[in-house]
Structures are given as C-alpha cells and as structure tokens.
Amino acid sequence: MRIIQIDDVPLGSPLGQALYNERGDVLAQTGVKLDESLLSAIKARGYTAVFVEDKQSAGIEVVDPLSFATRSKATKATRNTMVIGERVTQVLGPDLASTAATLPRSAEVHRTISQGVPADAIQESVREIVDEMLDAPTQLGLNSIKGQDSFAFAHAVEVASVAVRLGREVGLKPPDLRRLGRGALLHDVGQAFTGDTTDGKTGTPTPADIEQVKRHTRLGYDFLQNVPDFEPLANHVAYQHHEWHGGGGYPRGLKGTDWGDLNRNVSGEIMLIAQVTAIADVYDALCSDRPFRARLPRELAMSLMRRMAGAQLNGDLLQVFMHIVPVYPTGYPVRIVGGALDRWQGVVAKLGSPDINRPVVRVFQKPDGGEVEPFEVDLAKDSTARLMTAPPKRARVGAS
Ligand SMILES: [Fe+2]
Ligand SMILES: [Fe+2]
Numbered sequence: 084m085r086i087i088q089i090d091d092v093p094l095g096s097p098l099g100q101a102l103y104n105e106r107g108d109v110l111a112q113t114g115v116k117l118d119e120s121l122l123s124a125i126k127a128r129g130y131t132a133v134f135v136e137d138k139q140s141a142g143i144e145v146v147d148p149l150s151f152a153t154r155s156k157a158t159k160a161t162r163n164t165m166v167i168g169e170r171v172t173q174v175l176g177p178d179l180a181s182t183a184a185t186l187p188r189s190a191e192v193h194r195t196i197s198q199g200v201p202a203d204a205i206q207e208s209v210r211e212i213v214d215e216m217l218d219a220p221t222q223l224g225l226n227s228i229k230g231q232d233s234f235a236f237a238h239a240v241e242v243a244s245v246a247v248r249l250g251r252e253v254g255l256k257p258p259d260l261r262r263l264g265r266g267a268l269l270h271d272v273g274q275a276f277t278g279d280t281t282d283g284k285t286g287t288p289t290p291a292d293i294e295q296v297k298r299h300t301r302l303g304y305d306f307l308q309n310v311p312d313f314e315p316l317a318n319h320v321a322y323q324h325h326e327w328h329g330g331g332g333y334p335r336g337l338k339g340t341d342w343g344d345l346n347r348n349v350s351g352e353i354m355l356i357a358q359v360t361a362i363a364d365v366y367d368a369l370c371s372d373r374p375f376r377a378r379l380p381r382e383l384a385m386s387l388m389r390r391m392a393g394a395q396l397n398g399d400l401l402q403v404f405m406h407i408v409p410v411y412p413t414g415y416p417v418r419i420v421g422g423a424l425d426r427w428q429g430v431v432a433k434l435g436s437p438d439i440n441r442p443v444v445r446v447f448q449k450p451d452g453g454e455v456e457p458f459e460v461d462l463a464k465d466s467t468a469r470l471m472t473a474p475p476k477r478a479r480v481g482a483s
Contacts (some may be wrong), residue, residue, distance in 0.1 A: 085140035085414040085430040086228070088132050089125065091476045092117050099134030099414075101151060105232035107162035109155065129231025131372050134414065139447045139457050143432050145414040147227070148219035149212065149244055154227075157208035157243070160201050161236040161268060167199035168275020168306060180276055184298055186305035196309035206312070209243070209264040213257060216247040222439055223248055223408050229371050235274060238367055243268040245363035245408075250356070252403050259345050263356040265313070266320025270360050273303025273321060287375055300325055300334050316356075319348055323357035324364055329394040340397045358397045362388075362404050365396065380472035385410045409439040411470055417444060422468030424460060426450035429473075435463050444470070 084099040097114050102125060104110040110128060111121060117135065125133065134145060147154070172180035174191050186192065223245065229237040246267040250260050271279070277299040288296075303321035307313050323337060330338035341352040348354055353361075369384035379387070385405070392398035411417055411431045418428045428448040435441035447457040462468060 084134050084136050084143055084145045086132050086416060087135050087137075088475050089122060089130060092122060092133065092135055093137060094118060094122075096135040096137050099136050099145065100147060100227065101154075102128070102130060102133065102228070102230065103155075103158055103233040103237060104128060104230075107155075107159040107233065107236055110230075113151065125230070128233065129372070129374075130228060131377065132228055134228065139454075140414065140430055140445065143414055143430065143445060145412075146220065148223065148248070149215055149240070153208065153211040153215055154240060156204065157212060157240045157268065158233070158236050160204035160208050161239045162233075163201050164205060164269060164272060165235060165275045167196060168272055170199060171195050171306065172276055181295075183276075184301060186276075186302055186309075193309050196306060197311055200310045202310050202312040205265065205268065206261075209261055209268060212240075212243055212264050212268070213247055213260045216244055217251060217257070217260075219248060221407060222434055223412075231372070231374055234371070234373075235271065235279065238371065239268050239271060241367045242270060242360060242363045245366060246356075246360045248407065249359050249362060249400065249404055252407055253355075253359070253400065255345070255356075259356070262314065262317045262345075263320070263359060266317040266356055267360040267363060269303070269307060270321050270324045270364065271299060271303065272306055273299030273301070275306075276302045297325070297333050316346070316348060316354070319354055320357045320360050323353050324360045326353045326357065326361070327395045328353065328358060328397040332395070340400070358400055362396055362400055365391065366404070366408065381410050381412075381415065382471060406439075409434050409442070411440070411442060411472075413442075416473035417470045418473045419444065419446070419460075419468050420471050422465050424468065429457070432459055435461075438463065442470075 096117050098111055098117055101109050101113045102111045111125060171192055174195055227237060227241055243264050247260050247264045250263045277296050279296060300322050304318050307318035307321055326332035326337040328340055330336055337351060337353045339352045340355060340358045341349045342355055345355060365388060369379050369387060370381060372378045392401045413431050413434060415431050417431055419425060424446060427446050427450060429444050429446035431442045432445040433443040441462040443459050443461045445457050445459050448454055
C-alpha cells in the first residue's frame with residue numbers, strides 16, 4: 084500500500100484506507116476499486132491523496148493502529164458532539180455566537196448540551212482508542228488522509244490517537260490516558276462556535292480571522308463543562324491546547340508544563356495532558372491539507388516542530404515524540420538524494436531499525452520519470468543518501 088495523489092491514481096486500484104464524508108459516514112470503504120466517478124466524488128470532498136494498493140507497493144503494509152470500527156465510531160461521536168455545538172449557536176443567536184468570549188449560562192444552553200452530547204459514545208470511543216493504542220506498534224504510522232469536508236472530526240480522532248500514543252510513551256497509565264484521550268478528542272469542540280479560520284474560505288487567514296478563532300479554546304471548555312459526565316480536568320485540554328510551553332500562547336498565556344501530579348491543574352502552568360495534545364495537534368495540522376495550504380512535506384513539518392521546542396512545545400515531550408514518529412512513514416512517497424541512486428523515487432517500505440529515519444525504500448522510478456521493476460534499498464546501509472518528499476508527478480511532468 085502507498086499514498087498517491089488523487090490525480091495519479093491508476094484507475095481500478097483498490098483503496099487502501101477508508102474515507103469519510105461530511106457526516107462522518109464512510110464515503111469509500113477499504114478495498115473498493117477506484118473508478119473515475121468514485122475518484123471525482125472523493126476529490127469533491129476535498130481529498131487530494133489516498134492510500135492505494137498497486138503493483139509498485141505490493142506487500143508494503145501500512146498498519147492503521149486504530150481499527151476501522153473504532154475510527155468510525157469515534158469519528159461519528161465527535162461529529163455528533165460538534166453538531167450540538169452548532170445547535171447551541173442557534174440558541175444563542177448569530178450576534179452573540181459570533182462575539183461571545185465565554186459561553187453564556189442559561190437553562191436552555193445547559194439543557195441543549197447536557198441532553199444532546201453523546202457522552203457515553205464519546206467515552207466508549209475513548210476507551211477503545213486507548214485500548215488499541217496500548218497494543219499499537221512502538222512506532223506510529225501515518226496521520227490519516229483527510230478531506231476538507233470531514234476535517235474537523237477526522238482531525239479530532241487523529242489527535243486523540245497520537246496524543247494517547249505519546250502519553251503511553253511517557254508512562255501515563257490507562258486512567259490518565261483516558262483523560263488525555265477524551266480531552267484530545269474534543270480539544271477543538273469550540274470551533275462549532277468560531278469555525279476554524281478558514282470556513283469555506285481560501286487564502287491566508289487575516290488577523291481578524293485569527294482573533295475570531297482564538298475564542299474556540301474557552302468556548303470549548305465552557306461547552307464541555309455543561310456535560311455532567313465529563314471530568315473538568317479533561318475539559319481543560321480544550322482550554323489549554325493553544326498555550327505555549329515558553330509562554331505567549333492563548334487564551335491565558337500560561338507558562339511551563341506541569342510534570343507533577345496529573346490530578347491537579349496548577350494555576351499558571353499548562354497541564355501535561357494539554358501539552359501532549361498540543362504536540363499531536365500541531366503534528367496533525369502541519370501534515371494535513373487545509374483550504375489555505377497543502378499539507379507540508381514531512382521533512383519540513385518535522386523540522387518546524389523541532390524549532391518549536393522550548394518556545395511553543397515542551398522540548399522533552401517533543402523528543403519522545405520524534406522517537407516514535409518517523410519523518411517518513413511506511414507507504415510515503417520519497418525521493419533519494421545523494422549516493423548511487425540520486426533522484427530515484429519510490430516509497431518507504433519499512434521503517435529503519437534502530438534509526439527509524441533510515442528506512443528501507445522500495446524504488447521504482449528513475450530520475451527521468453521512467454518506471455523500473457521495483458527493488459529495495461536499505462538506507463541504514465548507505466550513509467551517503469538521504470530522503471526528501473517525492474514531488475507530485477504532475478510537477479515533474481511540467482518541469483521536464
Ligand atoms: Fe484548537
Ligand atoms: Fe486542533
């Protein structure tokens with residue numbers, strides 16, 4: 084299996100990983116053959132790439148650490164929670180909903196949230212995510228591919244699973260992982276009130292857009308506080324996930340990360356579970372397509388994150404993160420730079436060991452674009468070569 088740009092998919096290839104529509108329902112199931120009409124439906128939902136099974140990638144296994152059932156249920160439960168947020172905006176009216184910094188307290192708001200949010204489905208999904216991430220391989224595979232229409236909840240599920248995986252690596256126990264997972268799954272629920280800066284728009288968000296979206300942290304926290312079954316400590320993840328380790332984040336400008344007792348929320352500091360969520364959030368955002376920019380090449384995303392160490396993100400947590408998340412995951416398109424195979428292209432076939440970033444690459448394309456019978460090279464054995472993200476095919480055709 085490998086990732087391929089939608090425009091480059093050979094017709095008839097089986098889809099490697101299920102895709103979702105704007106309601107959180109399955110749009111295309113794993114294994115379905117991609118024909119022209121399905122590909123255009125997928126493209127219309129804002130997907131730019133998909134996983135496919137094809138002859139070049141035969142035998143390359145991309146393991147989704149979440150089962151299909153868990154991913155589907157969590158996607159749906161998150162979507163149904165965000166729908167309740169939208170219902171609350173109707174209760175408030177457009178003027179209040181678009182300006183309020185905190186969620187007004189009223190019996191109707193409380194009733195809408197406490198009766199509408201599917202708290203059981205959320206908590207069940209979180210338990211499943213935690214159980215499956217406890218069994219997941221040490222190294223994490225890919226962030227899932229997302230369409231713009233379903234971005235909000237696909238992002239939520241992804242952030243929850245990455246956060247729980249990182250939480251496991253720093254030694255959190257299942258009850259704390261569930262608290263982390265629930266906080267992470269609903270970290271952006273406040274966007275039901277604010278949008279995510281880019282609602283239906285393209286182009287770079289303006290300063291006014293950014294001020295508008297900043298309200299989603301406090302509004303999300305207030306929203307969650309209306310759900311009787313939701314623990315306040317986990318609700319603080321929504322409140323704190325845009326705080327910066329070095330200070331300078333929002334909404335309160337907290338500073339430092341509290342590594343101490345997970346059962347407390349020290350005033351002025353960021354909770355560990357909120358910092359863990361922040362790392363998963365930044366990672367998934369940089370590696371996903373957004374209306375105002377394409378997903379970044381992974382080497383760029385990872386080097387940007389490294390540069391955030393100490394200022395935006397906690398450096399110790401980030402170091403652990405970099406040990407479990409490879410720059411180039413299995414199935415990812417790469418170009419070799421340097422060495423005997425300079426400018427040849429292929430996909431990552433297997434993560435490197437002990438260095439996850441020196442993988443085995445399945446090579447099948449020459450520098451001139453011509454295809455060859457696939458063969459594999461082990462970068463662990465060739466220190467003269469490094470990798471970069473393979474440029475999309477169309478760019479190559481245009482350039483030659
Ligand atoms: Fe956010
Ligand atoms: Fe987010």
